[in-house]
Amino acid sequence: MDKNAKLEFDVIVIGAGLSGSAAAAIAARGGLKVALIERGQAPGNKNYFGGALYTHSLLEIYPDLWDRKPPLERPVTETGFWFLSKDGLVKATVQGGKVNSQPIDAYVALRSKFDAWWAEQAQKEGAFIIPKTLVVDFIRENGKVVGVKTDRDQGDIYAPVVIITEGVNNLLTQKLGLAKHDIKGDSAALAVKQLISLPSATINARFGLTDNDHGVAMSVMGDVSMGLPGLGFMYTGVDCVSVGVGVTLEALREAGIKPYELLQRYMNHPMIAPLIAGGRLMEYGAHIIPEGGWKDMPQLYTDGALVAGDAASMVNALHWEGTNMAIVAGKSAAETAIEAHQKKDFSAQSLSSYRTRLDKRFIMTDLHQYRNLSHFLKTHPDFMAIYPTFLNDALGMFFTGFGKPKRQLYKDILKSLTSRRPLFKAVGDIVAFGRTIIGI
Amino acid sequence: MTETSVTKKNDLPEVYIDDILMSLKYFTDEHEAHLKIIDPQVCINCKEKPCIQFCPVGAYRTQDGGTVQIAFQSCVECGTCRVMCPPANISWKLPRGGFGVSYKFG
Numbered sequence: 001m002d003k004n005a006k007l008e009f010d011v012i013v014i015g016a017g018l019s020g021s022a023a024a025a026i027a028a029r030g031g032l033k034v035a036l037i038e039r040g041q042a043p044g045n046k047n048y049f050g051g052a053l054y055t056h057s058l059l060e061i062y063p064d065l066w067d068r069k070p071p072l073e074r075p076v077t078e079t080g081f082w083f084l085s086k087d088g089l090v091k092a093t094v095q096g097g098k099v100n101s102q103p104i105d106a107y108v109a110l111r112s113k114f115d116a117w118w119a120e121q122a123q124k125e126g127a128f129i130i131p132k133t134l135v136v137d138f139i140r141e142n143g144k145v146v147g148v149k150t151d152r153d154q155g156d157i158y159a160p161v162v163i164i165t166e167g168v169n170n171l172l173t174q175k176l177g178l179a180k181h182d183i184k185g186d187s188a189a190l191a192v193k194q195l196i197s198l199p200s201a202t203i204n205a206r207f208g209l210t211d212n213d214h215g216v217a218m219s220v221m222g223d224v225s226m227g228l229p230g231l232g233f234m235y236t237g238v239d240c241v242s243v244g245v246g247v248t249l250e251a252l253r254e255a256g257i258k259p260y261e262l263l264q265r266y267m268n269h270p271m272i273a274p275l276i277a278g279g280r281l282m283e284y285g286a287h288i289i290p291e292g293g294w295k296d297m298p299q300l301y302t303d304g305a306l307v308a309g310d311a312a313s314m315v316n317a318l319h320w321e322g323t324n325m326a327i328v329a330g331k332s333a334a335e336t337a338i339e340a341h342q343k344k345d346f347s348a349q350s351l352s353s354y355r356t357r358l359d360k361r362f363i364m365t366d367l368h369q370y371r372n373l374s375h376f377l378k379t380h381p382d383f384m385a386i387y388p389t390f391l392n393d394a395l396g397m398f399f400t401g402f403g404k405p406k407r408q409l410y411k412d413i414l415k416s417l418t419s420r421r422p423l424f425k426a427v428g429d430i431v432a433f434g435r436t437i438i439g440i
Numbered sequence: 441m442t443e444t445s446v447t448k449k450n451d452l453p454e455v456y457i458d459d460i461l462m463s464l465k466y467f468t469d470e471h472e473a474h475l476k477i478i479d480p481q482v483c484i485n486c487k488e489k490p491c492i493q494f495c496p497v498g499a500y501r502t503q504d505g506g507t508v509q510i511a512f513q514s515c516v517e518c519g520t521c522r523v524m525c526p527p528a529n530i531s532w533k534l535p536r537g538g539f540g541v542s543y544k545f546g
Contacts, residue, residue, distance in 0.1 A: 039534060041467060045542040046517070111546030132538030151536050169519040169534070183523050190520050192496050194460075195545050226451070240545075252494050253524050259496045260460060261452040268453055283545045284460045286496035286518045 009035040009128070011337045012148055012159040014135045014172065016043035017115060018053075018323050019309030019330035020165035021122040022061050026334035027163075028126035032341060035157055036119065036127045037150065039134040044115030046167075048287040049323065050193065050233045050242060052076055052106040052217045053114065057324035059103075061331060062121060071113045073237035074215025075104035078207075082234070084223040085392035089271035093218070108215050108235045108242070110195070130157075135172060138162070138305070144346070145176070145304030160346045162305045163333045165326070168288045170298070170311040178307055179298035185250035187292030187374040189230060189317075192259045193244030194267065196279035200239045206275050212238055219320065220245075222388025224266045228255055229377040229384060232266055234275075241276055243267060246289060248377070259286065291317040294371035300358070301351040306333040316366050317373055318437060325363050332357040369439030376436040380429060386420045387429075457498040461514055468513045469539040475499070475512040475521070476531040483508040483529060491521055491530075516541045 080093030224232030230247030
């Protein structure tokens, strides 16, 4: 190739994660020449989550998903909440029925494996993957983004539209002025996880699973975060268990605790330890979750550029949605890029149809509805400390109150709440929480 | 899961993070540290040094004289230190393409 030739594509995608590879696939399928730039050794090596993927979003990109043999772990056939007290556990989980109807809604996955495959599918659609390459800045002409500068020699790459799916540390999005500030400590959570190796038969026995086609995905509250605003999780892979905890950055700093010690404390919990006993650590990791959602969302488009996924704060913390938003938003960004090429107009005005596309989907409506969730947890710092423990106390007393006058039993149960939180405040908490999730 | 035994006053088990980091794969950039302390004196003056606690890989350690040293080789590029360093005294960049943590499973 001529050394002085300009390296030109129709669209550049920054980051081969769930959003980026979805965008690259759709753009390539739409006839565009796509460069998918990935800073890791290979797609997937920088990516990390709990976690589970949602079938609807995978099918939206590849209707023939199952023929492509995606490297998924177990389907999620039991899911719900585990409420931990210091030494007890209340489970509120669902299985069978809607959770077990085909196709199963969620699958446990390991991101390094999955994302490598996900990028490979984009490659099959015609996208050109450029790995081991870091985008360091944009190339701008008359204020419009017309390409990217990379850390390679003569690493400038040109395209009239750039899709930014750089992940939660959205420094490029900030550089463009689309994000007005860095991630914030009170609306972002640091999650740490250990992936524990166990034989699948042991996992089946301990979690009560019929076979390897059954799996659990649990949100864990209460003692897991030492009452700090945060959540734990537990997912079963085929022959591994993913166990982790996330708390807001600010709470972590204020409490002055080491995240890996918080995680170990959770793993030592008397109700948790037997589930992972004898397992071997396969991998540890840490990642920030941009839980601010709506309120931290950057401007989503500018002249020559679009933002999607974690970089755009597309996370619904309560419903554990983020991966599906990233994928659907990546697709919408690619559709917008295709349309812009048809119109030969890459201005912000032209790219604003990206926002219209997202408005029509669950992404904007849900993020708007849950916009106060971070604020709720910030203003109700004891929420995770009080209620999971109360629930353990209340049900524990109810189910062991044999031979006692039941009127006294109910008084005791009420007292276990009011000793932690005055009744009117507890009612206030519930109303406030209700308003937060309804979004009023 | 053996590194758990000692329970501290505040109810947290002691964990030897270096043992846990053995599970991670890195491509270390021998030529460039992607994390740097901007002004060592600022760390000396920082009373809390929360970086020692909140870094999920324990990359921040205090030195004699109150300076802070970063084992950038252990970094998993999460971003917590950039956001939470009280005096914003950390120069935070991503490692060059191909370098840094490389998750095998994710």
